[in-house]
Amino acid sequence: MTTMTETVTVEGDSLTVSLIVWRRFHRQMPRLVEEIYYINPGLAEYGQTLPVGVTFEMPIPIPRAQQVLDPITLW
Template structure:
């Protein structure tokens, strides 16, 4: 049984959207985190696209994939 780990974040600026908050947390695209965040925070979508200052929300932290392998680098020189 897998357990979901969440990080509590607070909106600390003006003009912050949920995708921007997720991007700032992970620094890369993470498929499914936006939807999982909306599921973990009932009523969050009702606040509108720009989150109000001070809004606290839970962002799920995905488990690392077991199949992740470093990409092979090829040098031409």
């Protein structure tokens, strides 16, 4: 299965991978930061804050279809 990615360029000081993910999606994205480090070997060598101009690939999560549940009746 092919995962879609987008190229991200760090454009500000004191940015972390988790902050970039938060600004992109405006919510928590479980396991996405770990996935970013996995598909970008060497990114962790920059340390916690990334220098301006660094580029990396960020996977784009595919939204899952929402499951519709049947209502529960108590009587």
